[in-house]
Amino acid sequence: MKILDFFEQNYFKFGISYLLFFTLYMMTSIIVPLNFFNANSYVTILLSGLGALFGLYNIVVKKALTKTRGIRPLIVLFVVIIISLVVNMKYGYIDNVKDLIVFFVYFFSIYPFISFITKEQANQTLLSVGGVLAVLSTGAVIASLFQFVTFDGYIIESYKGNVFRQGFIDSRLFGVFTDPNIQSVVSLLTITYLGYLQNKVSRPLKVLLYLAIFCNFTYIVLSGSRTALIIISAVFVYIFIVAICKKDRKKQVLNVIMFGLITFGSYHLVYQGSQVILKANTQVITKINQEHKNTGNYKVLATLQRNDTDAKNISNNRFSIWQDAIRFSVKRPIFGYTSGNWEKIAKEIDPDSYIVKKSYRVHNGYLEILFYSGFIALLAFFWYVGKPIIKTIVNELKTNSQNLIIEFILIGLIILGVTNMFISATMYGFSILGLVLHLSISYLNNGYLPQLETKDK
Numbered sequence: 001m002k003i004l005d006f007f008e009q010n011y012f013k014f015g016i017s018y019l020l021f022f023t024l025y026m027m028t029s030i031i032v033p034l035n036f037f038n039a040n041s042y043v044t045i046l047l048s049g050l051g052a053l054f055g056l057y058n059i060v061v062k063k064a065l066t067k068t069r070g071i072r073p074l075i076v077l078f079v080v081i082i083i084s085l086v087v088n089m090k091y092g093y094i095d096n097v098k099d100l101i102v103f104f105v106y107f108f109s110i111y112p113f114i115s116f117i118t119k120e121q122a123n124q125t126l127l128s129v130g131g132v133l134a135v136l137s138t139g140a141v142i143a144s145l146f147q148f149v150t151f152d153g154y155i156i157e158s159y160k161g162n163v164f165r166q167g168f169i170d171s172r173l174f175g176v177f178t179d180p181n182i183q184s185v186v187s188l189l190t191i192t193y194l195g196y197l198q199n200k201v202s203r204p205l206k207v208l209l210y211l212a213i214f215c216n217f218t219y220i221v222l223s224g225s226r227t228a229l230i231i232i233s234a235v236f237v238y239i240f241i242v243a244i245c246k247k248d249r250k251k252q253v254l255n256v257i258m259f260g261l262i263t264f265g266s267y268h269l270v271y272q273g274s275q276v277i278l279k280a281n282t283q284v285i286t287k288i289n290q291e292h293k294n295t296g297n298y299k300v301l302a303t304l305q306r307n308d309t310d311a312k313n314i315s316n317n318r319f320s321i322w323q324d325a326i327r328f329s330v331k332r333p334i335f336g337y338t339s340g341n342w343e344k345i346a347k348e349i350d351p352d353s354y355i356v357k358k359s360y361r362v363h364n365g366y367l368e369i370l371f372y373s374g375f376i377a378l379l380a381f382f383w384y385v386g387k388p389i390i391k392t393i394v395n396e397l398k399t400n401s402q403n404l405i406i407e408f409i410l411i412g413l414i415i416l417g418v419t420n421m422f423i424s425a426t427m428y429g430f431s432i433l434g435l436v437l438h439l440s441i442s443y444l445n446n447g448y449l450p451q452l453e454t455k456d457k
Contacts, residue, residue, distance in 0.1 A: 004061065012121050015113045016128060018050055019435070022110070023129050026432035027136040030178050030186070032166060035158045047430070051105035064112035070445035073384035074107040080377045084335035088345065095340025099428055106427075111438045115446035122447045123405065129439065130193040133432065137183070137190045138212045141219045144175020148222055149277075151285050173222035182433070184225035185419045187216035188232070189412055189436060196408040221270040231418045232267075236260050238414055242407075245397045317354075318363050318422065324355035325362045325371045336374040339428045365420030365427060372428065381427075385437075388444040389413055395452055406448055409440050416440075 007014060025047050028034035037043060058064040065071060081103060085096045114122045144167075147153070153169035158178075165174045177183040194209045194216075201209065220228045239259070243252035278285070328337065328346055337345045346356050354360075362368040370378045392406060416437050420426055426434045 007057065008061070012117050015054070015117070016121075016125050018054055019110065019113070019125060019129055019439075020132055022047065022051075022430075022435055023132045023432065024136075026430060026435060027133060029430075030182055030432065031136065031140045032156060032158055032164055032176050032178055035178075039158070048101050048105065051109045052101060055104050055108035058108055058112045058116075062112065062116055064108060064115070068112040068115040068446065069450065070384065070388060070441065071107070071112065073380040074111060077373075077377050077380040077384065078103055078107055080335065080380065081373050084338050084373050084377075087335050088338045088341045091338075091341035091344045093340070096338050099339045102428070102430055105430075106434060106438050110435065111442045112446075114439070114442040119447055119451075122443055126405070126409075126439065126443060129435070130189075133186065133436075134190045134193050134212070137186050138215055140176050141183075141187060141215050144173060144177065144219055145215060145222075147175055148173050148274075151281065151288055153288075168222075172224040173219065175219065175223075180223035181225045181227050181423055182425055184220045184223050184228035185231070185415060185423070185425075186432060187220050188228060188415050190216050192408055192411050192415065196404060199404060217266065218270050221267055222274060227419060227422045229267075230422070231415050232263065234418045235411055235414055236263070238411070242397065245400070247400050317358075317360070320354045321360050321363055322367055324353050325364070325367045328353070328355070329367070329370045329375075332374070334374045334376065336370065336372045336377070339372045342372060361424045363422060363424055365424050368424045369427060385413075385417075385441055388441055388449060391449055392444050403448075406444075409443060412436060413440050 025038060025043065028036075029038040058068075065075065081100060085093060085100065088096075114125065117125070147167035151168060153165070153167040153174075155163060155169075156166050157163050162178070164178055166176060167174060172180055174180050175183070191213050194213050198206050198209050236256070236259070240253070240256045243249060243256045246252040328342075328349065331349060332345070336342075343356060346353065350356065355362075362371055366378065366381075369381050389410070392410060396403070396406065396410075416426060416433060419433065425431045426437050
């Protein structure tokens with residue numbers, strides 16, 4: 001009992017420490033030179049074990065299943081995933097059990113945390129997690145930009161045995177990251193976080209924030225991520241709609257238009273400026289490529305024009321993947337194929353399908369849930385994320401209030417929502433985007449909306 005009392009007295013300290021550890025773990029998973037931390041099996045076991053214990057404490061002691069707002073759809077989702085695992089048990093279960101641990105940590109460790117702490121502590125949690133994310137993201141981005149100006153491109157095998165393109169290769173800046181598309185989303189979240197902070201810091205620190213924003217923005221441009229461009233456009237549309245609903249709409253709309261012009265103008269300026277740099281150093285790049293012939297590395301192309309997304313394949317094979325995922329989902333709509341067994345089951349149904357032959361992930365977070373866990377799980381997920389987001393947006397528009405932290409959380413959720421249409425990186429498996437999603441939804445459900453209901457009473 002003394003141990004439980006000690007944990008209860010220091011609940012916030014333990015909780016935020018775990019979340020910072022989780023953030024560090026996930027950021028090192030996308031920064032290749034830091035993969036040694038993420039690849040350490042003892043660290044992974046520690047993260048999962050602590051998360052499971054924290055979740056059990058929330059359920060048994062904190063009564064999270066009854067006292068945490070918005071947790072019912074997660075319970076439904078968790079039960080459906082368990083049933084799906086049991087139904088497909090004959091195809092294997094180890095990978096599915098691993099994902100079950102992931103969901104347990106997300107749903108019962110991370111999500112309920114904010115419901116048992118004060119508003120000030122909740123704000124501190126978001127700022128602390130955002131701070132770790134922003135520092136690591138910006139530091140790695142700066143290292144990546146250095147690779148661009150030195151025309152450094154190479155292939156490396158990580159600690160987990162995965163092969164990654166690094167630096168500036170194939171007309172894209174991969175940098176020191178495992179995936180430029182994922183990092184572009186992280187950079188957008190970093191920019192959103194730093195944009196919120198610039199209203200809170202002194203002038204000297206603002207200069208550093210603007211430099212960090214510029215570095216992350218430049219990486220987004222050089223990465224060639226079209227997902228990031230779509231996200232930026234979606235965010236612009238959202239803030240334009242919000243501006244129209246404000247009392248001083250003329251001023252707000254003008255500000256949004258100026259913001260849009262500056263953003264897309266800056267994108268074009270960075271892109272064209274980088275093209276000039278590449279063309280001016282064609283001879284240097286040619287010499288580097290000649291040296292790379294001896295190592296078998298990819299060529300550094302003297303252009304930012306991507307060669308893998310021509311008019312005939314504008315989706316980079318995503319349309320073919322999505323068509324197969326939908327076609328397979330129709331055949332097993334209730335409980336899906338599970339994340340660990342889908343390939344074995346799909347191979348029995350149609351071994352010649354594109355998604356089976358290539359062993360591709362779905363590249364769509366929503367279709368992924370439908371494909372792996374069925375339509376009940378997908379409905380539960382939409383219930384989970386949709387209800388608090390819609391309630392919050394409606395209230396923000398109705399009251400004409402200016403709650404900065406809520407506005408930036410909503411922008412962050414829009415970033416994740418659009419990302420989920422093109423990348424599978426928020427639900428199955430631990431990820432930094434999954435952490436941001438569940439913390440943000442929890443903040444709305446357990447930190448923001450209860451205050452509104454109290455005011456209404």
